[in-house]
C-alpha cells in the first residue's frame with residue numbers, strides 16, 4: 447500500500463480477577479480513547495437478538511443446553527469487529543479464557559492484518575483482596591457502603607447517612623468464597639499470562655492502588671500500543 451497509511455486500531459485484552467476493577471477501568475478507557483469494550487456475554491446476546499448466522503448457531507446450541515463453541519464465539523467476534531465503531535480499537539473482556547481460544551483469536555486477527563497489541567493483567571495481592579472484598583457491607587436502609595477495616599460508621603452500628611442500624615453483607619463476599627474465586631481465576635489465567643508473555647504482548651499493572659493511578663498506568667500502555 448504505497449502512500450496510504452492504514453491505521454490499525456489497538457486490540458487490548460484485560461485480564462483480572464473479580465474485584466480488581468476491570469469494569470471501571472474498561473469504562474475509563476472507553477471514555478478516554480474511544481475504545482469499545484467487548485464482553486463475551488454481551489456479544490452473544492447481541493448476535494442472538496440480531497439473528498446473525500453465528501447468532502442463530504449460538505441460539506440453537508444454548509437452547510440445547512450446551513456450551514457455545516469457540517468457533518461460534520470467534521464468528522460472532524469477527525462480525526462485531528467488522529462494525530465501524532470498532533475501528534477505534536477494542537478491549538476484550540472475558541475472551542479468550544484458554545490458550546486454544548487465544549490461538550483462535552490470533553488467527554482471526556491475522557485475517558485483517560491485526561494482532562493483540564497488549565494483554566494487560568490487573569495484578570492483585572490475594573490476601574489484601576480477601577480483606578478488601580470480605581470486609582464490605584452496606585446499610586440496609588439507604589445502601590451506604592461500609593468496610594470492616596477501611597470505613598466504619600462514626601458511631602458503631604449506626605449508619606452515618608440515615609441513622610439506620612440494620613446492615614447487610616453479600617453472601618458470596620465471605621473470605622472463603624473470595625479466596626476460592628481468586629484461586630480459580632489464577633488457575634484459569636496462568637496459561638494465558640504465559641501465552642501473552644511469550645508473544646511479548648503482556649503488560650502487568652499493580653491493581654491494588656488508587657483507581658486513578660491504575661487508570662494512568664493503563665493509559666500509558668494504551669498510548670504505547672497505539673503509537
Ligand SMILES: [Zn+2]
Nearest residue numbers: 585588605608
Ligand atoms: Zn443508611
